[in-house]
Amino acid sequence: xxxxxxxxxxxxxxxxxxxxxxxxxxxxxxxxxxxxxxxxxxxxxxxxxxxxxxxxxxxxxxxxxxxxxxxxxxxxxxxxxxxxxxxxxxxxxxxxxxxxxxxxxxxxxxxxxxxxxxxxxxxxxxxxxxxxxxxxxxxxxxxxxxxxxxxxxxxxxxxx
Amino acid sequence: xxxxxxxxxxxxxxxxxxxxxxxxxxxxxxxxxxxxxxxxxxxxxxxxxxxxxxxxxxxxxxxxxxxxxxxxxxxxxxxxxxxxxxxxxxxxxxxxxxxxxxxxxxxxxxxxxxxxxxxxxxxxxxxxxxxxxxxxxxxxxxxxxxxxxxxxxxxxxxxxxxxxxxxxxxxxxxxxxxxxxxxxxxxxxxxxxxxxxxxxxxxxxxxxxxxxxxxxxxxxxxxxxxxxxxxxxxxxxxxxxxxxxxxxxxxxxxxxxxxxxxxxxxxxxxxxxxxxxxxxxxxxxxxxxxxxxxxxxxxxxxxxxxxxxxxxxxxxxxxxxxxxxxxxxxxxxxxxxxxxxxxxxxxxxxxxxxxxxxxxxxxxxxxxxxxxxxxxxxxxxxxxxxx
Numbered sequence: 001x002x003x004x005x006x007x008x009x010x011x012x013x014x015x016x017x018x019x020x021x022x023x024x025x026x027x028x029x030x031x032x033x034x035x036x037x038x039x040x041x042x043x044x045x046x047x048x049x050x051x052x053x054x055x056x057x058x059x060x061x062x063x064x065x066x067x068x069x070x071x072x073x074x075x076x077x078x079x080x081x082x083x084x085x086x087x088x089x090x091x092x093x094x095x096x097x098x099x100x101x102x103x104x105x106x107x108x109x110x111x112x113x114x115x116x117x118x119x120x121x122x123x124x125x126x127x128x129x130x131x132x133x134x135x136x137x138x139x140x141x142x143x144x145x146x147x148x149x150x151x152x153x154x155x156x157x158x159x160x
Numbered sequence: 161x162x163x164x165x166x167x168x169x170x171x172x173x174x175x176x177x178x179x180x181x182x183x184x185x186x187x188x189x190x191x192x193x194x195x196x197x198x199x200x201x202x203x204x205x206x207x208x209x210x211x212x213x214x215x216x217x218x219x220x221x222x223x224x225x226x227x228x229x230x231x232x233x234x235x236x237x238x239x240x241x242x243x244x245x246x247x248x249x250x251x252x253x254x255x256x257x258x259x260x261x262x263x264x265x266x267x268x269x270x271x272x273x274x275x276x277x278x279x280x281x282x283x284x285x286x287x288x289x290x291x292x293x294x295x296x297x298x299x300x301x302x303x304x305x306x307x308x309x310x311x312x313x314x315x316x317x318x319x320x321x322x323x324x325x326x327x328x329x330x331x332x333x334x335x336x337x338x339x340x341x342x343x344x345x346x347x348x349x350x351x352x353x354x355x356x357x358x359x360x361x362x363x364x365x366x367x368x369x370x371x372x373x374x375x376x377x378x379x380x381x382x383x384x385x386x387x388x389x390x391x392x393x394x395x396x397x398x399x400x401x402x403x404x405x406x407x408x409x410x411x412x413x414x415x416x417x418x419x420x421x422x423x424x425x426x427x428x429x430x431x432x433x434x435x436x437x438x439x440x441x442x443x444x445x446x447x448x449x450x451x452x453x454x455x456x457x458x459x460x461x462x463x464x465x466x467x468x469x470x471x472x473x474x475x476x477x478x479x480x481x482x483x484x485x486x487x488x489x490x491x492x493x494x495x496x497x498x499x500x501x502x503x504x505x506x507x508x509x510x511x512x513x514x515x516x517x518x519x520x521x522x523x524x525x526x527x528x529x530x531x532x533x534x535x536x537x538x539x540x541x542x543x544x545x546x547x
Binding site for chain 2: 153
């Protein structure tokens with residue numbers, strides 16, 4: 001049941017407990033109980049909305065920063081990752097295999113804001129060896145959902 | 161001038177769906193639950209393979225019966241899914257959709273006067289195809305009390321000494337009914353005793369819920385008497401590619417290839433290459449779509465029962481078939497009024513045979529959001545007319 005609920009709301013968190021109960025052949029109580037458990041166990045960490053900001057008036061700049069760091073004894077990468085992700089500007093942080101250690105996604109109002117963050121906050125950290133900042137020019141797809149083109153139902157209205 | 165038209169063709173009634181389609185087309189902004197095809201796009205890796213085949217210049221005919229790689233993959237699929245063994249070379253033909261396979265299998269088997277048993281409600285083309293092949297259609301009316309399954313008794317009642325072919329349309333469009341192992345076992349026994357042949361249309365075989373599809377060809381003695389039809393439209397969301405296939409005894413397939421060769425030449429080449437990819441690497445796509453359909457199916461059955469329209473639980477295809485008899489309207493009236501008053505298009509059960517009277521075919525090849533809006537409108541409509 002847990003797996004089924006997660007699959008159902010992965011792409012659509014707007015479904016109500018009543019909908020989910022009907023879709024999964026369960027009861028509202030059972031669904032709510034399971035959702036609560038999933039939240040308590042931080043398997044469900046939040047219910048954000050996928051917004052294509054490019055289509056709005058607000059200015060947003062996203063950057064992907066490759067960060068090389070020195071892991072700390074006893075704590076590996078976790079401590080430095082935490083120091084980084086606690087900044088509000090940071091959207092996501094991943095530990096990577098390969099040529100660098102952390103991928104840090106930053107969201108800012110302008111390029112200058114992002115540049116400031118990198119030069120005054122991120123790069124000077126003691127454990128940070130180097131950074132390489134890449135600005136996102138256009139987002140095509142996020143969370144499995146395409147952001148660019150709107151799709152209409154082109155099927156005929158009635159077919160056998 | 162003489163009458164240019166064939167009496168046989170003129171005598172065939174136009175599809176009930178067509179009539180309704182014309183009304184719907186005039187309505188702007190109607191929500192439709194009337195579509196008999198998946199809402200998913202063909203998975204990208206399959207489309208990409210079709211595109212690649214065009215880029216490579218594979219723009220020629222294939223052999224009449226189909227591309228060898230595809231026939232091999234079809235036989236492998238039937239083997240891994242249903243434990244069936246067919247020879248790709250002699251017992252397999254690739255057709256333009258399952259529809260062509262229905263047509264040419266009947267034409268290959270029927271002589272004038274041969275009777276063909278057609279369980280209804282069912283897909284609209286069996287009856288005209290039988291007529292065009294010179295056969296005589298004999299309808300078996302299925303009932304909701306049997307969950308729209310074909311029962312032993314109904315089959316025996318319909319058989320005469322002229323009966324030659326039984327059409328098995330399961331998982332069923334429009335009812336969503338399936339035939340389970342025990343149901344088919346009894347049917348297979350009668351088919352053998354009465355020396356009949358079976359055309360089994362299993363286009364929805366991948367879309368069954370809670371249990372795996374069983375085919376009559378699996379039963380002892382049945383392979384020799386069965387033309388098994390399947391295709392890519394429903395399982396891989398490939399309706400527009402027009403690709404299906406039939407497998408069966410060599411002597412029948414050989415004659416089907418003959419008709420196909422003269423009428424069609426071969427199925428579209430790009431579609432055939434795409435279908436190879438579908439069978440090789442498409443199992444997980446099918447599962448994803450099946451899971452999505454299953455949730456919508458449960459949602460709809462629940463929603464209809466909640467608003468007081470009895471709806472038996474269908475275990476196959478992507479339709480529910482609720483009963484509207486409690487409203488005292490015919491299916492046609494209900495569908496027409498629902499469209500005019502609430503702008504929701506559904507297909508009256510009668511489009512699939514007169515025994516579909518009192519029922520509606522509701523397709524769940526739509527997103528949950530869409531289904532929710534439609535169900536709100538249907539609920540409002542039902543409340544208005546429920547006594």
